[in-house]
Amino acid sequence: MSGVLGTSVKRREDPELITGRGKYTDDLTLPGMLHAAIVRSPHGHAKIRSIDIAAASAAPGVVAVYTGKDVIASGVGGVVPTGWLLPNLKTPAHPILATEKVRHVGDGVAVVVGEGRYQARDAAELVEVDYEPLDATVDAKGATAEGQPQIHEEAPNNVAFDWDLGDKAAADSAFEGAAHTVAVDLRNSRIIPFAIEPRAALASYDEASGLTLRMTSQNPHLHRLLMSLASLNLPEHRIRVIAPEVGGGFGSKIHHYPDEAIASWCAMQCGRPVKWAATRSETNATDAHGRDHVTHAEMALDGDGKILGLRVETYAAMGAYLSTFAPCVPTYLHGTLLSGQYDMPAIHIRVIGSFTNTAPVDAVRGAGRPEATYLVERLMDLAAIESGLDPTEVRRRNFVPADAFPYQTQVALAYDSGNYEVALDKALANSGYADLRSQQAERLASGGKLLGIGVCAYIEACGIAPSAVVGSLGAQAGLYESAKVRVHPTGTVTVFSGSSAHGQGHETTFAQIVADRLGVPMENVAVVEGDTDEVQFGMGTYGSRSAAVGGSAIAKSLDKIIAKGAKLAAHVLEVADTDLEFHDNQWSVKGSPDKSVAWGDVCLQAYLAHNMPADVEPGLEETTFYDPANFTYPFGAHIALVEIDRETGEIELLRYVAVDDCGEQINPMIVEGQVHGGIAYGIGQALWEEAVYDEHGQLLTSTLLDYALPKAHNLPSFELDHTITPCPHNPLGVKGIGEAGTIAAPVTIVNAVVDALRPFGVKHLDMPLTPEKIWRAMKNGEDV
């Protein structure tokens, strides 16, 4: 179906999912299957004196109880590794079951394997662990102070790394004699990823075929690789990882956790399949969390509001252990984005990664990029006040001009394309910005509820690549993507993609790419992902990379198919293949469209192989490992209107206007859906969500009674629009959209609320913006 690209085809995967027929990991059952319950630390920090498993072992239905010592004795690696290295990074071991010490609430110390799920849980309560509680340290910056409890011997003062980027001398000199300087001390709050489906793993093992692991994974090949190299030490070809339906990830299902290794190891020990499925509070306490930055940031500007320099110092909590990509998130996914949409002549950032007695922190919902946008866009609002300019004007004066691309930033990235002023203008027009400002003034004069208008101009870097570059920055992985296109003899198509969807809609969008390029009906295209035995090595789905990298890999393979088909068609037509063109599902001679060979004939000929050109092999199947030339750089402008109750501090979000540029859109409906989800999450962080630990390392927000997710009835109907600035370096011109909302929305909302509170002298408030914080700010402001 040529022309299907760019249309809002309904998601093919939805009927099964929304009628409850989708099979998620915990829906699967294998013959003889056992259930694992992991005994977890109730302490934030404690020594393990002893573990008594006698009572648990004798409980009804219990097959086995194991501790970390059993794992060590079995001779497997028994640790989960770090997949991104930085200079002088401390990499203390992360055992899959702790033996000497627990370092956060939820750290696993033993596992009970039972016939029934309830029996395993009941017996887990009978495992008696004698702990010697230790003082805990939970604050990203506070943990690095002298005299704090030491979490790992290898990391003095709990410092995991001390990293910097940019030109410090240039940044410092920008501040000397600057007409204006602004500064902010902020915390980017810790959030829980909160995929609807908690993590789960179902492992089975037999000598003949090795390990088969069905699990909640965003990247099955990566899980297989890390389990082979580090946690289980099984030969890679004897591990099959399958991601069944996966109910959201938001980053949390990228990482290799102890739990899937424990389930696999138990299956090997017991000789029977073993399932582990986290409860909601268990997944909340052990999923890698996001953000948790303590930042001081300063900006210098000239008398016209032009940025001269930016200096940032951030303490980023790593949690108790280094999760898979943890060191990359506050450094290369954060520091490199600090130029925002702006021409900044000097930037320097220092990031200190710290160990804390909390769940590990890793990539979640935008991963580093929301933190970068947050601090840059908070500073831009402060710069506007300091310079006496409207927030939109100070941004406009600093935009990288549309004719300045490619633009080399001072923090490594080279922006390939952009047109920032157009997006901002569209957002201003759609929101009626000037009118909103006059309403705001009227409201203030009338003494009614306060209005606040928040503006944000964000940039994102997606499809992190090319592999040689990310390797030089510390990645222990390549960041290409693979696609195999298999054309069957009857002309239908199966695509095997190294991406691994968990809600993104690849079954639809990838089929659209194929149908559009080949001119075949979408129903003749199958998309296969998420199985290491079926799919060639792939890197998976995260960082808004699947359309730009995975989709481009498919496009490249399709081009190879068309090229090979042309050779067969040329052979039949007795012309040179260079004389042919492919459209409308057939190859025809340029200028003589009646001389053509149909798609179906070529496909069949390729497999009959009765009449092949001399140098062409039978079959019609092509594979591409696409390694992009650069990141892609989506951008946009968001505007929010909030109303604040002067008496109580309660906030109502009245309007949310977004203009996003993700390049070409494969399926505008899916783009819109992704923007909706991202904005909702971003608003969630701004207004409600926060993972809170007390000083002992207790997670106070482990259930939905305390952790406040955004709810539909708290949100207005979003007003969405877009511009299209195609990516110049990939075959589809696409950039990525999954994280745009979660990058832009937090600071858009905070800017709006702080804007409303300007009459009270408020310059900054940390997320989440609870009504009580607003109320206190207004109370304090009355004294200003």
Place this chain on the structure above:
Amino acid sequence: MYPASFEYVRATSAQEAVDLLAQNADAKLLAGGHSLIPMMKLRLAQPAKLIDIGRIAEIRGICEKEGTLRIGSLTTHDTIANSELVRQKCSILAGAANKIGDPQVRNKGTIGGNIAHADPASDLPAVLVALGATVHMLGPNGPRSVAAGEFFTGLLETALEAGEILTEIEVPACCEDGSGCTYLKVEHPASGYAVCGAAAVVKMEDGSCVSASLCFNGITPTVFNAWPNGGPLVGGSADDATIAAAMAELSIDEPMGDIHASGEYRVALARAYGKRALIAARERSGG
């Protein structure tokens, strides 16, 4: 979220439930299950036996008798919220029931289960106390009744004694006697429970306030009754300025707090929403 093991038995009448309770000291009554089962799943409650009273028809349903509404303890929040009778004659109760949880909770949760659990942030307690409702129970010694104001005795504690079952809640048809009533709620952003729930019932006659009750959920461990003895509005015009002055004076000892809202802030909310609820109730009153 896996409860410990328990036995299960179903009662077919209120009397049978009372008999079963007498025979099983460690048993808990199961009605809609929306308070008890979450506690069991977190293993905060581990009853040895559940006596399921969910299908006892005689203590479910709403009727009107002698100027009061009689609401069976097994009546669901949804039934109350959507009852024409309750909406017309005691709109505050229908409104409060409609603010509980989400549709699934309202479809299963019952008024009896809700008040027997006596969560301090639940929506119904303040409303029932402000209305002057009466709670009817059945026990080994037969039926007895207490005023709602005496029913709620503390954090998760009520006057319901071991061996007793709630049978009926009797509520005055306040909308018919010149009273105006309003329940306003500040929702907890996570749980949806009340950070502050303000229930006001104001009766006016010829421009003069005859009675005014004001009760709060979510502020103290059990219902906070601001004016158990009449309060400052009675005898006056209950105009906005008087209400505002009364609320500025409102003092609440030892308010509860959590990570979302401190006690100090909850008191500020009580003052603001007490004022708004009283003004709205006065405006709805016949006088």
